[in-house]
Amino acid sequence: MSSIILTEWSISMCESLLNWDDSSSKQVDRLSQLQNIKSLQRQPQSSIPPSRLDLALHATRCLAEKSLRYPSIVNGSLQSESITYATFGSAGLQNVSSRYEDFRDGIALATASQPFTKASYVSLFSSLQMLLKTVKTSAYVVVFCSTTGSASAISEFRSLTSEQRLALLPLPNADLQIVPIGKGSVEDFEALDFFQELITLNDGEGRSSSKLNWSPNFVKRKSLQKSYFDLINFDLAIDAMAKLLYRPFSATLFLGELSGRVQLVPSPMSLRGGFQSFSEDFRILGTLEKAVVDKLSHPLRTYYVLPSDNHPNGASNVNPAEEPHLAPYLHASLRVLATHPNQPLVLLVCIGKAWYGYIEPTEDLKTRKKSGLVLQAFPTGATITDRPVLDEDLDATSVHGSDIPSYSTGSSFIPVYTSVEAVTSDIGRVSRISRKLPERKEAFFTELNKLRLHAFATCNFAFFEQLIRALEKERVLLKDGTAMAEVDNVMQQLRADGEKLNTMGALVSISGVQYPIVSQSH
Amino acid sequence: MSTRTENSRSEERKVARPNAFRTVFLLENSTALWSSAPGSFEPVSEESTLSSRSSATSFVAQTEWTWITWILEAVFEYCRIAWDIFPSYGVSIHGSGPNDETLKLYPTSGQPDQPSSSTTRFRDLRIAMSAVSQLERFAKAASMSISSAGSVFESIRDLENDELLSAPVYYENIENVSSDRPFYVRIVIVTTEKDELVLVNSVRESIMRQNIGYITRFEIAVFICSSPEAKAPSYKKIDGLNDAYITLYYISTGGTELLEAFKSCLAWDLRLSRTIVTDIPMREDVKTGGAASTSYNVDMFHPCLITEQKTQSRPGGTPLRMKWLKPVKGTTFAHVPLDDALPIRTTPSDPTTRPTQCLVGYVLDGNAVLLESQEVEKSGVKICKLFLSGGKICLLQLKSGTERVVDDIPSLLEVPGGKVTNYRVKEMCTLLKTIVLDPKSQFPIPSQALSRQKKMTSYFPFIYSDSLAYLLPQFVPLFEVVASPEKKDRSEWHAARNAIEEVLDMNAQNTLLPGLNTHVVLSTIPSGTRRAESYAVLWVELDMILEAYSNSSEGDSVRSLRDYLHARLPTPLRSELRTLILDRVRRHSYPGSNTENRVGTTVPENTTEGAQGLYKRKARPEFEGRLKFGRMGKLYQNLQKLEKGQREDTTLIHASLEL
Known part of the structure; x- marks a missing residue:
């Protein structure tokens, strides 16, 4: 997973949104309440308030710091998420850098030497399309932009044909987060509508992984005309976005009384992780043979299981690598079992309410020398076979507890007669069973009743004639007297059915045993 | 920002939903529908069919099925496909009675409006529809009347309280309507009425008369059987109504065309391709x-x-x-x-x-x-x-291409627990093998099975230094008997008792036990009292292990062995030690290998610094040496290697097999 954080490079971004009074104690207090953009220092001269660009840069720094805690596996080691920083103007992306410090320094130089232009979203998305082709993983694209001064950029984008727009959006395998910076006054509305359009174009109908990070609480409003930018709310909004983008996921893995903390990579809360809301307690329910698992529901997502410090607050003064941990312990055991033929086992895990997965050992695909554990998550649902996994899930599945599809071999569904094959197949089956009379008498009457029920249900009385003709042919080939008598008896009853004299009545064998039409579960 | 939570956002966007809330069928009862329909099956020869190997195929002569049979087959096919993909999709079927009143054929009273179980719903549907044959005697020469259509819409009104029709949300917030959600009720009318104007007027008046136009959007599909000419389906809004649309399908060639038209309607209703x-x-x-x-x-x-x-x-x-x-x-x-x-x-x-x-x-x-x-x-x-x-x-x-989620794995020496080299892998393998599940016979897993797991792991050491009992070769016969699922004979249980006796003798002679300095509890006790406490800890450990296995298949014998232990102990078991061991194991607070910094918890406060130094001893290697023969290696390598001479040494196998 990687991130691309872009800042608009335009004249409107140089505008200030705050009234800056260095001597104001209220302002000082306000600065001290900031959690994340503390680096927004007071300007040396109180007459120069921070501009939108300053706010964007400091928010970028906040995101950069948060991303340091988000693990990513690169070249065999754990690293933080890779981020690309850049500005965008009329000429596409500029000041591209992979380190925040270099980006910040580049901006400082550019402020002096590079003229501010107007934003152009057409060139922005063109450049992004090219950049994302080089990024091989899913990406977050965060765009800090101004809510004013973008009329020309908006009209430029809207003047494109639909094919031209399709070439720009949606971005391939990327989640778009737009952060407009403005006061929320009437003049901002057009820009906000446009940004929402971009979000919709990126995500498609009905999807909402991308987001317009604009909240009514972003600004405080006394009236539509009078609104002012609130720094604390901006700070909170950036904090929320950072948590969304860079929230590592940890859970406690339980095997009975044994437990150990683990982290999943990629985080299930992220785009690449599929925005899954797992429980924070994973319970191992037991083990399954690998051969059995391969025939269960197909797992949907794969996560690497990384042992995590059992004492995240530093309660222990021991090197965590030297402290026994359940995850490597299980890993070693599963690896030993994997070396035995017919014994590779996986751990069946409950990862949420009525939600399951399994943990198995794996090797790295490059060298095949390193080994680890992966979690394969099944789709949500209490069943991974045709029955629920835990007895506490029975309520959730009781309505469709035996939800067997029509084509399943366990189903007693009779095909509807929409083709000649359906008719001949069923009649052929009854004919074949009749050859084995009197041994297969039960099966013979069961099959006959299934077909009778369908014929009555479709008012298809002509079907009985076809059935009688088929049985007549078989009767000629029978050698057993009892079988012949049974077939004769049945044909007589089928004639009555065809003449609508015995609708839904039971079939009676020559020995007097009744076979009701509705006793079976068809 | 959206006010919906991330969870609901991700769930909502992923679920495939049909377009329709439910489908209501109205079957006309006219004499025309009880007559033969064209498009029946042609005779087939035995060679041309792939399905059957019997001689039954040759008799399938020209069959003429009635329109009503084709209609019912089409309805069943609609239900089959709908329920295979959306098991809870609601369907109801109505017919016309002798006085043009609407008869609800399916579901009948007592049956839920939605199918309850796939093993019975097709049976219930067939049983219910078998009543259609009784309606033939009431068949009318005329086609669908306004009143019969009206009765269907009246029954829809009765469903107003149904949550599926609580689509006033559709009207309260029109913005919520999207292609992601069901947004109409499908009415299917099968008729022989050919006059489009009559059909549209009938539907319009029925909706207006029942005053149900506000409930939801209606999509009415009218299948005109025995149409004189072949025409493409026509779709239009019904004038005078807010949100009602009618599609007219003209069925001229017979049953198979009707079937295909039903499937086409189904594809839109359930958003299928x-x-x-x-x-x-x-x-x-x-x-x-x-x-x-x-x-x-x-x-x-x-x-x-x-x-x-x-x-x-x-x-x-x-x-x-x-x-x-x-x-x-x-x-x-x-x-x-x-x-x-x-x-x-x-x-x-x-x-x-x-x-x-x-x-x-x-x-x-x-x-x-x-x-x-x-x-x-x-x-x-x-x-x-x-x-x-x-x-x-x-x-x-x-995804096209091969984006791999797990392509690269970090070195385990950096992660928690990665540098530990004395995990009890063999015991864990045994435990994992005892909790193997068979989905066919053991799902759903009863909660008792999980409580058994808790019991088995209530005392389960991660590493060798977490336990004294597992370090004693004298106890190997006992553990083999207790932990193994196979039935053991009397001599083996006797050997287990002898093992207890042997260690009791050691207790009486105060023989030094191995691994005291690294034990999870004993290492925190000053070394002067450590030896004295060691046997008390050992017996508590053994008692906990026997308790954990007392629910196994040989539970009676294990409990008997435990009773034997209690009877033979020189002093009663101390409950505070049990609590301490459990607590340490649960918290996995392994003191680490650096013993120099470990100070006993019972060191008196006024002990001088010099005296304190007495408590800081280096680890005594007399037993740990067993684990340091150079075969330890790294955790994930050389797991099976043992030097040849040591394979026969049973005292070493127990401790070092996994290294």
Whole structure:
């Protein structure tokens, strides 16, 4: 997973949104309440308030710091998420850098030497399309932009044909987060509508992984005309976005009384992780043979299981690598079992309410020398076979507890007669069973009743004639007297059915045993 | 920002939903429908059919089925496909009684409006529909009347409190209506009335009379049987009504055309599209000898696919052709699902053909196959996987290319627990083998099984230094008897008791036990009292282990062994030690290998610094030496290697086999 954080490079971004009074104690207090953009220092001269660009840069720094805690596996080691920083103007992306410090320094130089232009979203998305082709993983694209001064950029984008727009959006395998910076006054509305359009174009109908990070609480409003930018709310909004983008996921893995903390990579809360809301307690329910698992529901997502410090607050003064941990312990055991033929086992895990997965050992695909554990998550649902996994899930599945599809071999569904094959197949089956009379008498009457029920249900009385003709042919080939008598008896009853004299009545064998039409579960 | 939570946002966006809340069928009861319909089956010869090997095929002569039979078959087919993909989709069927009153045929009173279980719902449907034959005597020469249609809409009004029809949310917030949610009720009317104006007026007046136009949007599909001319379906809004639309299907050629029209209507109602799986290799037995391979196609219904451009494909329409690419076994990390794609259920369009049965049987056996689209640019779909999921055949769209989620693994020496070299791997393997599940016989897992797991792990050491009992070779016969699931004979249980006696003798002689300095509890006790406490800890450990295994298959014998232990102990077991051991094991607070910094918890406060130094001793290696023969290696390497001479040394096997 990687991130691309872009800042608009335009004249409107140089505008200030705050009234800056260095001597104001209220302002000082306000600065001290900031959690994340503390680096927004007071300007040396109180007459120069921070501009939108300053706010964007400091928010970028906040995101950069948060991303340091988000693990990513690169070249065999754990690293933080890779981020690309850049500005965008009329000429596409500029000041591209992979380190925040270099980006910040580049901006400082550019402020002096590079003229501010107007934003152009057409060139922005063109450049992004090219950049994302080089990024091989899913990406977050965060765009800090101004809510004013973008009329020309908006009209430029809207003047494109639909094919031209399709070439720009949606971005391939990327989640778009737009952060407009403005006061929320009437003049901002057009820009906000446009940004929402971009979000919709990126995500498609009905999807909402991308987001317009604009909240009514972003600004405080006394009236539509009078609104002012609130720094604390901006700070909170950036904090929320950072948590969304860079929230590592940890859970406690339980095997009975044994437990150990683990982290999943990629985080299930992220785009690449599929925005899954797992429980924070994973319970191992037991083990399954690998051969059995391969025939269960197909797992949907794969996560690497990384042992995590059992004492995240530093309660222990021991090197965590030297402290026994359940995850490597299980890993070693599963690896030993994997070396035995017919014994590779996986751990069946409950990862949420009525939600399951399994943990198995794996090797790295490059060298095949390193080994680890992966979690394969099944789709949500209490069943991974045709029955629920835990007895506490029975309520959730009781309505469709035996939800067997029509084509399943366990189903007693009779095909509807929409083709000649359906008719001949069923009649052929009854004919074949009749050859084995009197041994297969039960099966013979069961099959006959299934077909009778369908014929009555479709008012298809002509079907009985076809059935009688088929049985007549078989009767000629029978050698057993009892079988012949049974077939004769049945044909007589089928004639009555065809003449609508015995609708839904039971079939009676020559020995007097009744076979009701509705006793079976068809 | 959206006020919806992330969880609901991700769930809502992924679930495939039909367009319709439910479908209501109204079947006209006119004499015309009880007459023969054209388009019946042609006679087939034995050679031309693939399905049957019996001689029964040759008798399937020209059959003439009535319109009503075709209609009912089409209704059953609609329900079959709907319930295979959306098991809880609601369907109700109405007919006309002798006085044009509407008779509710399905579900009947006492049956829920939604199917309860697939094993009975088709049976219930058939039983209910068998009542249709009784209506023939009430068949009228005239076609559908306004009053019979009106009665159907009246019954819809009765459903107003049904949560499915609580679509006032549709009207309260029109913005919430989107293609992601069901947004109409489907009414299907089968009639012989040919006058379009009469049909439209009948529907309009019925809706207005019942005053139900505000409830939801109505999509009325009228199938005009025995239409004199072939015409394409027409779709229009009903004038004078807010949100009601009518589609007229003209059925002129007979039953098969009616069936296809029903399927076309179904595709819109459930937002389905079709995929033809092509080039399925099937080996045909050739009578002359040898085997020939021929390719077949199978037509499947499924919810619309999501294209790689993140748009959903159009319901109905031209089927997508996907070629059989290759079978796949198990999980492959290269198969990454498309973003927002979930497995979607499929059902064959015609389940009775042999190619369909072969494909379905292949997948139901647990096999999976990759399919490759032959119209990538047009459909936006590239690769799909057909496989079994939860007992149903599903289709999952995969990302093109091979983005692997797990391609690179970090070195385990950096992660917590990665540098520990004395894990009790053998014991854990044994434990894992005792909790193997069989989905066929053991699902759903009862809660007692999980409490047994808790018991078995209530005392389960991670590493050798977590336990004294496991370090004693004298106890090997006891653990083999207790932990092994096979039934043991009397001599083996006797050996277990002898093991206890042997260690009791050691206790009496105060023999030094191994591993005291690294033990999870004893290492925190000053070394002067450590030896004295060691046997007390040992017996508590043994008692806890026996308690954990007392619910095994040999539970009676284990409990008997435990009782024997209690009877033979020189002093009673101390409960505070039990609590301490459990607490330490649960918290996994292993003091670490650096013993110099470990100070006993019972060191008096006023002890001088010099005296304190007495408590800081280095580890005594007399037993740990057993683990340091140079075969320890790293945790994940050389797991099976032992020097030749040591394989016969049973005292070493127990401790060092996994190293």
